[in-house]
Amino acid sequence: MVNLSILADQTGISEEDARILRGLRAGIEAAYEELIDRYEQPIYSMVCRLTGNQEDACDVVQNVFLKVFRGVHSFREHSSLRTWIYRIAVNEAHNRRRWFARHCRKEISIESEGPPQANPIECAKDPGRSPYQQVLDRENRGLVEQALRRINPVFSAAVILRDVENLSYEEIAAILQVSLGTVKSRIQRGREALRHELTQQPDSGLAEVMAYQ
Amino acid sequence: MTCWGAKRQKTEYMDGRLRDKERSRVKAHLENCDPCFADFDEVSMLRLKLQNLAKLTPPKSLRTDLRVDASREQKAVAESHGSRIERIWRRWKTRLDDFMRPLTIPATGGLLSSIMLFGVLGFTIGRTTRGVTYEVPILFAERTDANLVPVELRSAVVLTLSLDGSGRITDYAVRDGSDSFVGSATRLQYNNISLPEFPSVLAMTQPISRDIRISFTPIVFRR
Numbered sequence A: 001m002v003n004l005s006i007l008a009d010q011t012g013i014s015e016e017d018a019r020i021l022r023g024l025r026a027g028i029e030a031a032y033e034e035l036i037d038r039y040e041q042p043i044y045s046m047v048c049r050l051t052g053n054q055e056d057a058c059d060v061v062q063n064v065f066l067k068v069f070r071g072v073h074s075f076r077e078h079s080s081l082r083t084w085i086y087r088i089a090v091n092e093a094h095n096r097r098r099w100f101a102r103h104c105r106k107e108i109s110i111e112s113e114g115p116p117q118a119n120p121i122e123c124a125k126d127p128g129r130s131p132y133q134q135v136l137d138r139e140n141r142g143l144v145e146q147a148l149r150r151i152n153p154v155f156s157a158a159v160i161l162r163d164v165e166n167l168s169y170e171e172i173a174a175i176l177q178v179s180l181g182t183v184k185s186r187i188q189r190g191r192e193a194l195r196h197e198l199t200q201q202p203d204s205g206l207a208e209v210m211a212y213q
Numbered sequence B: 001m002t003c004w005g006a007k008r009q010k011t012e013y014m015d016g017r018l019r020d021k022e023r024s025r026v027k028a029h030l031e032n033c034d035p036c037f038a039d040f041d042e043v044s045m046l047r048l049k050l051q052n053l054a055k056l057t058p059p060k061s062l063r064t065d066l067r068v069d070a071s072r073e074q075k076a077v078a079e080s081h082g083s084r085i086e087r088i089w090r091r092w093k094t095r096l097d098d099f100m101r102p103l104t105i106p107a108t109g110g111l112l113s114s115i116m117l118f119g120v121l122g123f124t125i126g127r128t129t130r131g132v133t134y135e136v137p138i139l140f141a142e143r144t145d146a147n148l149v150p151v152e153l154r155s156a157v158v159l160t161l162s163l164d165g166s167g168r169i170t171d172y173a174v175r176d177g178s179d180s181f182v183g184s185a186t187r188l189q190y191n192n193i194s195l196p197e198f199p200s201v202l203a204m205t206q207p208i209s210r211d212i213r214i215s216f217t218p219i220v221f222r223r
Helices: A004-011 A015-026 A029-051 A054-071 A081-103 A120-124 A131-150 A153-164 A169-176 A180-200 A206-211 B003-008 B010-014 B020-032 B034-051 B060-079 B084-131 B185-190
Strands: B139-141 B157-163 B169-175 B194-196 B201-203 B206-208 B210-216
Touching: A015 A029, A015 A081, A015 B060, A029 A054, A029 A081, A029 A131, A029 A153, A029 B060, A054 A081, A054 B060, A054 B084, A081 A153, A081 A169, A131 A153, A131 A180, A131 B034, A153 A169, A153 A180, A153 B034, A169 A180, A180 B010, A180 B034, B003 B010, B003 B020, B003 B034, B010 B034, B020 B034
Parallel strands: B139 B194
Antiparallel strands: B157 B169, B157 B210, B201 B206
């Protein structure tokens, strides 16, 4: 079992987290609002990539926040608020993914075949890129998103937390409740699997992705 | 440093987790080794791609739903303020809710399908039980075509037929030489007996029912 107390020293609770927690425990509206403001988008973004379905992601995010609201009184502050919320989100997303795989495999919609698409308006806002480059960027991002969905969820979770969400090894270890060595191994294997997917799959070649660098 | 050593430290090198000394050693190796440089470069590009993935924007309805949940929870906290028992009760309620949620759909599905199944079977069972009549697997044939096949005669066999007033066979039994009933389902199926229609037997100008016993004896030919 991982010694989480060691990790807790490095990912311990900040003054800001403590303030939000106090507010939540006291039932102050501003604390709820601040929590939603800070974590809704990153949690949604991560869950969307882990589940691969935007509608599911909304349900999962709602469940995550419900658990946070209800569990805030029993949160022992051994880890930071962010780590705790991410841990709940990763577990919920995995549960949803497993449930989906077990019950709804035959009902995969066309929408869920593709990756979660970036907002086109957001892409169009980049003034430094021509429309052609922006289209290419979107396609490349789509290929990477698809590859992320094809690799083992255990590895994709580690890669998403590290490379997309930019969390530290210690935070990832606390979120996934594994050792630092396991985190390193999962990130390495995840990246290799992703590279393999992008280079070996004829329809999603990394060569194309890399060529547009 | 060898290529193997460099690859072992690739992830930590990429994520800036190596000490200066180790980092310099890996860097020196990459400057002199083209395959390793290409390998590191590819992973580095992949990382860049991942870092540049778009931030996905949640739908506005999600924010509304979260605010509704927050407001509900806020109210619950306000109502149970200071009550430890209430908080413990809510915590266990949440756990129970989490535990039961995955079971809800399968359990409901199972219950509904059971109700449907027994609903349909209930009618069927009632009617089949009342509708059953005694069925004897007998084929009738014209008198000229009638034969008795394919009884495998190893010993003498007696076929007892029960006839009704109109000469129809209502029952039969096949007994072998030891006088034991040879009426197992498989044997009956095997003895697919075809018999002629018997003429009515009259007694005092009225047809009567009676039993007919027919004996079969195997004939052994010796050269």
